[in-house]
Amino acid sequence: MEATLVVLLLLVVALLGAQLSVPARRDGTAARLTEIERRLQLVMDHLGVVDDGPALPGVREHLARGEKIKAIKAYRAATGADLKTAKEAVEAMAGQR
Structure with missing residues (x-):
């Protein structure tokens, strides 16, 4: 009985730890996306490409x-x-x- 409780407690702690690490991954993804966008803008500027944006009727x-x-x-x-x-x-x- 005690062994089952210990296993369940360890499982809960592992799940909580996994949940806490998710925002850190999202922050890393946002930072990577920002860097990719910055580099893309540098390439577009170098090539002289102008992005007029989406067609916005009206x-x-x-x-x-x-x-x-x-x-x-x-x-x-x-x-x-x-x-x-x-x-x-x-x-x-x-x-x-």
């Missing part, structure tokens, strides 16, 4: 007319982004003009 047209809120709404509809992300993206697009 967004640029609304921006051209000064309709920022409609541009954000169109961006969200096209990409499924949340409000904050869409606002930041549209403001960045407005700054590029």
